[in-house]
Amino acid sequence: MLKKERQAYILRQVSLHNSVLSADLSAEIQVSEDTIRRDLNELAEEGKVIKVHGGALSKSFNSFYLRSDVFHGEQKKIIGQKAISLLKDGMFVLSGGGTTVIETARMLPETLLATFLTGSIPAAYEYAQHPNSEVIFIGDKISKKSQIAVGGEAISKIKSVKADICIMGINAMDIENGITDNDWDVVILKKAMLEASNLKVVLSISEKLNSVQRIKICGLNQIDILITELDKDDPILAPYRDSGITIL
Amino acid sequence: MLKKERQAYILRQVSLHNSVLSADLSAEIQVSEDTIRRDLNELAEEGKVIKVHGGALSKSFNSFYLRSDVFHGEQKKIIGQKAISLLKDGMFVLSGGGTTVIETARMLPETLLATFLTGSIPAAYEYAQHPNSEVIFIGDKISKKSQIAVGGEAISKIKSVKADICIMGINAMDIENGITDNDWDVVILKKAMLEASNLKVVLSISEKLNSVQRIKICGLNQIDILITELDKDDPILAPYRDSGITIL
DNA sequence: CTAAAAACCGCAAAAAGTTGCAATTTTTCT
DNA sequence: AGAAAAATTGCAACTTTTTGCGGTTTTTAG
Known part of the structure; x- marks a missing residue:
């Protein structure tokens, strides 16, 4: 599975569940958690997700309860x-x-x-x-x-x-x-x-x-x-x- | 459940019921009361809730009269x-x-x-x-x-x-x-x-x-x-x- | 005043994150 | 095509964060 593919998959999961765990993704895609973490960090830098300890959250998550x-x-x-x-x-x-x-x-x-x-x-x-x-x-x-x-x-x-x-x-x-x-x-x-x-x-x-x-x-x-x-x-x-x- | 998720849940409960008990939250989310207390303390430091003995109160509830x-x-x-x-x-x-x-x-x-x-x-x-x-x-x-x-x-x-x-x-x-x-x-x-x-x-x-x-x-x-x-x-x-x- | 509940403190274990590095794959350039 | 360069990935050692637990102190309520 290509990097881009993998990140697309992650984004889909995030928008689907509002939150993902690094461990889960690692198991699902069969790559090391390090790789998932690196992906999440990249996506976070691009502003596509919010990285937190243990996984990541959907961007819309924040405004969800603020509003x-x-x-x-x-x-x-x-x-x-x-x-x-x-x-x-x-x-x-x-x-x-x-x-x-x-x-x-x-x-x-x-x-x-x-x-x-x-x-x-x-x-x-x-x-x-x-x-x-x-x-x-x-x-x-x-x-x-x-x-x-x-x-x-x-x-x-x-x-x-x-x-x-x-x-x-x-x-x-x-x-x-x-x-x-x-x-x-x-x-x-x-x-x-x-x-x-x-x-x-x-x-x-x-x-x-x-x-x-x-x-x-x-x-x-x-x-x-x-x-x-x-x-x-x-x-x-x-x-x-x-x-x-x-x-x- | 991620920490941020948990805290979001807590905030939601607070805004919903105006007050929460640490014991209740602990039972609902299945984490120790210490964890809840730490969350409440963090949220209180951020000024999102008011911490009291046994739980926390909604902040907005007390602000009916604008100064x-x-x-x-x-x-x-x-x-x-x-x-x-x-x-x-x-x-x-x-x-x-x-x-x-x-x-x-x-x-x-x-x-x-x-x-x-x-x-x-x-x-x-x-x-x-x-x-x-x-x-x-x-x-x-x-x-x-x-x-x-x-x-x-x-x-x-x-x-x-x-x-x-x-x-x-x-x-x-x-x-x-x-x-x-x-x-x-x-x-x-x-x-x-x-x-x-x-x-x-x-x-x-x-x-x-x-x-x-x-x-x-x-x-x-x-x-x-x-x-x-x-x-x-x-x-x-x-x-x-x-x-x-x-x-x- | 007294007993129960809650908060606090320190600790230790587990989970997550970081870093450096080597192995592998992909890309690029001649 | 083939070698060098670049990027990617997994691993191991180490650090940080998070969490639960036991013991103690503080607060609360009767």
Whole structure:
């Protein structure tokens, strides 16, 4: 096998798998790892791959996760749009504090006249920017991790209300375990929020679906509506629809 | 799995869930926790995540408020420095929400170990950034004008505590009328704050001195300490010193 | 205050990389 | 064609990086 051929093969593998191991290539093409390394170094010098210890990465690999923030931003805007369609004038809304919820808060139509109840500092801040809606903050000790009021006072306050709708971002959710999280205080709070609301709406980018974390918040049967950035007929969502949740 | 891949995976998880546990990652990627820790440390050094005991946090999550440089920033920093000298470990601090107070909050020494009680969203946010202090938010309806919780609940909550010190920005103050403001809700709140504290400290840039607004909060005799950006012997401050206030 | 979890430290083994060199192949030039 | 030059390749010795592990210290939470 010629050098050029070999390098072409390597490039194909890289673009195919996003990453290659020197050892693998060596075995596949039956040349020494030294040769592979020299090839990878050349390709790296030509800027065709990114050389790392143990192999090489595709050039597009870098921007892949650097861009993810913006990328997620777009997804969250789609989710926000759908969520807003659920809000009507006069509603009493219990709101969580994740980035998805905050994105939604920024998109509220100016004309909406609702009351928002939240324990999240960033969410309260966003809602407070809105010209017509009213904001009630549930005070208590602030958890630094999540910028959310946690503790008995907040819980009992939430339990004393009955909201029309609860809009909540989540960290992880799957068919078996329902909605899960890894922060005890947050779990307690979210449980209380769900109990205090008539309509229970969960916002989540699809990437968070089918993942699990330590502590259970509730089963899927507790949830009324699931909003993701996907089309409501997307096959990923099918099992959730089957378990009785309305998909938006 | 290559090191870079692994770190990319970690970054993805962080941006997805806002926080990760070393133990979880270790189990997911099938490497030792030491390796995860080393990765997290590297990512933290590169400024991509925030390392904490047990895992790491997303960096972007904490940056909702873009630092809007306030008017008279330099003057307020001088005031902040002076105010900080009053704070000692273990203190229970009742804090207002003006820009001056927020500037002070940003300058708190990392070692300070105090508890802050506030009804201001921006102030709570700043205090929550501090590594060692505890933050308690006084929840209630949020006044949009001032981003502060106002209302009966907040008032009664404040009245139920006794703070060591009250740090409060003001809108107007003069010899004759004392401290005045033009927002009824804020006035009520500030009155309650002053009553609930032992040491009453007022922060104000000199521009606000010798001006009056509609509603009276309290007379000068209620105030213990006045902090401005001026030297404490400045003639502008003389009448206030004469009326019994300590000038810093 | 105490026990458990996490972080740190140093070490050693394994994996990957580097370098120099000799053997082989390819290219070039007459 | 055939010899010299150049490029390529594999190998061996050595260096560097990465990783996991045991023991100790620090931090956290009850």
